[in-house]
Amino acid sequence: MAAYxxxxxxxxFFAVNQMHGWRDLSNVEIVAICDRDSERLRIVGDQFGVERRYQSAEKMFADGGFDFVDIATTVGSHRALVELAAGYKVPAICQKPFAPTLADAKAMVAAADAAGIPLMVHENFRWQTPILAVKAVLDSGAIGEPFWGRVSFRSGFDVFSGQPYLAKGKRFIIEDLGIHSLDIARFLFGDASRMTARTRRVNPEIAGEDVATMLLDHDSGVTSIVDVSYATKLPEEPFPETFVEIDGTRGTLRLGKDYKLTVHGPDGTLQSVVAPNLLPWASRPWHNIQESVALIQKHWAERLAEGREPDTSGRDNLKTFALVEAAYLSAERGETIVIADLL
Ligand code: NAD
Ligand code: 89V
Structure with a gap:
C-alpha cells in the first residue's frame, strides 16, 4: 500500500495532469475520485484505474479511507470543499484561484488552522523549471542585489476552447493567470507592500479583462512590473512561457523565448537553455506547466512526510491573493493600494 x-x-480539463503527477509518485495512490459529472468521472476513473467513484463529495468524505484530498474543481466550489475537508480533518490541496474573494480565502485558512490540517494551494508556476533556474541565479548572488524586475506573460493563445469558463467571468486574466505571475514576483522579489494596476478588455467576445499592467513595491526594495495579456498577437506564439527581466547591482538576468536564460555579471555573460522536461504524459506547449504540476505534488508529499507547511500553503497564498484583489481595486479606483490594508 502507498504511504499516502x-x-x-x-x-x-486540468485534473488529468494532476492524476498523471500522482501516478508518477511511488508513495502516493489516488484511491477515490469525485465529480458531479458522471461522464468525467467515467473517463478519468477508467484512464487511471480508480474504482471508488463518487458524484457527491459529502458521500466520499463520509466513506473516508484517504489521507488527503486534492480539490481540482473551479473556484466557486473551493471554499465549501476545503471546509468539508476541514470538517473531516483531512489535509487538503486546493487549485488556484484559491477562492472567489480574499474574505473566503481567509475563512478557508482559518478553517484549516482550526482543524489542524495542512492546506496547500496548487500554485504551480513557481515550480516551473525555468522559474526555479531564475531563482537559483538570484540566490547565487551572480547579479548582486536585485533592484528592478519584470514578470511578463503576453500571448494570443486560445485558452477559451479548453477552459470555456474563462470567457464568462467578470474577472479574467488577473484572477486566472496574473495570480501565477504575481506569485512568481513574490517568489523572486519577496512580499509586496503596494500595488498600482491598469486593465483593459481587448477581446469583445469575453466578459472580463484580458490585459493587465501592474506595478509593485516589494519590501526588499525591488520595484517590479507584472504584465499579462491574452490579446497579444506575436509572430511566434510563446504560450505558456513567462519571461523575466531582472536588473541587479552587479549585473542582469533575462529569461526569454524558448527558455533562453542570459546572465550577465562582472565575470562575463552566460547563456543557457532552461527548458522544462517533456514528461512521458505531457504535450507541448503545456509541458512547462505539466512538469510544474508533478513538482508541486512531489513537494506536497514530501512536506506531509516531514510534517512541515508547504511553500504555497493557504496562509502563504493569502499574500498572493491580496495582490490580485489589490490589482482589481487599483484599476477600478485609479489609486495605489496598500497591501497591509487588505490582509
Ligand atoms: P473544468 O470545468 O474542466 O473541471 C472542473 C470539474 O469539477 C468539472 O468536471 C465539474 O463537474 C467538477 N465539479 C465542480 N464542482 C464540483 C463539486 N462541488 N463536486 C464535484 N465535482 C465538481 O475546470 P478546469 O479547467 O479543470 O479547472 C479546474 C481548476 O484548475 C480551476 O480552478 C482552474 O483555475 C485551475 N487550473 C489551474 C491550472 C494551473 O496551472 N494551476 C491550469 C488550468 C486550470
Ligand atoms: O495555468 C492556468 O491557470 C491556466 C492558463 C494557463 C490557461 O491560464 O488557466
Missing part, C-alpha cells in the same frame, strides 16, 4: 492514499475532487 489520496482522493481527488473535480475530474475536468
Amino acid at each position: 492514499r489520496g482522493a481527488l475532487i473535480g475530474c475536468g
